[in-house]
Amino acid sequence: MASSFSTKLVFFACCFLLFTFSDKLVAGQSDKVQLNLYYESLCPGCQQFIINTLVEFFDSDLDTITDVNFVPFGNAELSDNQTIICQHGEEECKLNKIEACIITTYPDPKLQYSFIRCVENYTEDWESSCFNGAADDINTCYNSDLSTKLMLGYANQTLSLNPEHEFVPWVTVNSGPLYDNFSELVSRVCNSYQGTAPLPTQCNSTALAERKGWSKLQVSYANEATNY
Ligand SMILES: *[C@@H]1O[C@H](CO)[C@@H](O)[C@H](O)[C@H]1NC(C)=O
Ligand SMILES: *[C@@H]1O[C@H](CO)[C@@H](O)[C@H](O)[C@H]1NC(C)=O
Numbered sequence: 001m002a003s004s005f006s007t008k009l010v011f012f013a014c015c016f017l018l019f020t021f022s023d024k025l026v027a028g029q030s031d032k033v034q035l036n037l038y039y040e041s042l043c044p045g046c047q048q049f050i051i052n053t054l055v056e057f058f059d060s061d062l063d064t065i066t067d068v069n070f071v072p073f074g075n076a077e078l079s080d081n082q083t084i085i086c087q088h089g090e091e092e093c094k095l096n097k098i099e100a101c102i103i104t105t106y107p108d109p110k111l112q113y114s115f116i117r118c119v120e121n122y123t124e125d126w127e128s129s130c131f132n133g134a135a136d137d138i139n140t141c142y143n144s145d146l147s148t149k150l151m152l153g154y155a156n157q158t159l160s161l162n163p164e165h166e167f168v169p170w171v172t173v174n175s176g177p178l179y180d181n182f183s184e185l186v187s188r189v190c191n192s193y194q195g196t197a198p199l200p201t202q203c204n205s206t207a208l209a210e211r212k213g214w215s216k217l218q219v220s221y222a223n224e225a226t227n228y
C-alpha cells in the first residue's frame, strides 16, 4: 500500500516536472508574436517609431508575448557587386551597421532596444551619449567583416519580403504587413498571440481603445529620391 502510494507520488512528481519543463521549452522556442521592424537609421518616421512607439513593448508586459526583431537595411539597395547603397547616404549605412553590431553584441532584447533607441536619438554623438565613449565592442564589430556579413543578411531578409516592403518603417506581425496602420499595432499583436501566457493588461479593450488616436508616421518610400 505504502509503496504503491509512493510510486504514484514519484509518477506524479515526474510528470508534473516534465510538464512544467516542456511548457518552458515551448515558451523558450518562442510562441511569442514575431514583430519585425524593417527600417533604416536616418529616416524620421523610423526614428519616431523606435523612440516613441516601440518603447511600449519594452516598458510594459507586452514583451511577455512579443519578440521584436530589428532589420536595419530599409530602402537601401544592393548592387551587383554586393555593395550596399543607402537611401540617406554613407552616414546612414554607417549607423545601420552600428545597429547591426548592437543587435549581435547584445542578445538581451531590452538592452538591444535601449542602445538602438539611444543611437536613433543621438545619431551624431551616439558613441559619447550612449556608450560613454566606450563602444569598443561595437567599433570592433563595425570594422570587421562581421558587420558586412550581418548587413548582407539583413539585405537578404528585406529583399525576400513577400509582399515587398513599400516604405519604412515597415512592420510585420507574424509575417503579415501592418502597412501604415500603426495605431493597430498593439491590437494586432494581442490578437495574434497563440501562446499560453496570460495576455498583458495592455491587451484589454480599454487600453486598446486609448490607442485609436495614434498619429500617422512620416514614412519614407522605397523609390523616394534621397535628399542628403
Ligand atoms: C560596386 O558597385 C557600385 C555601384 O554600382 C560602384 O559604385 C562601386 O565602385 C563598385 N565597387 C567595386 C569594388 O567594384
Ligand atoms: C533624446 O534626446 C533628447 C535631447 O536631444 C533628450 O532630452 C531625451 O531624453 C532623449 N530621449 C531618449 C529616449 O533618449
Ligand SMILES: *[C@@H]1O[C@H](CO)[C@@H](O)[C@H](O)[C@H]1NC(C)=O
Binding pocket: 155, 156, 157, 159, 160
Ligand atoms: C537570400 O539567401 C538565400 C539563401 O542563401 C538565397 O537562396 C536567396 O536567393 C536570397 N534572397 C535574396 C532576395 O537575396
Ligand SMILES: *[C@@H]1O[C@H](CO)[C@@H](O)[C@H](O)[C@H]1NC(C)=O
Binding pocket: 178, 179, 180, 181
Ligand atoms: C491597413 O492599411 C492599408 C493601407 O493603408 C489598408 O488598405 C488596410 O485596409 C488597413 N487595415 C489592415 C487591417 O491592414
Ligand SMILES: *[C@@H]1O[C@H](CO)[C@@H](O)[C@H](O)[C@H]1NC(C)=O
Binding pocket: 201, 202, 204, 205, 206, 207
Ligand atoms: C486595462 O488597461 C488600462 C490601461 O492600461 C488599465 O488602467 C486597466 O487597469 C486595465 N484593466 C484591466 C481589467 O486589466
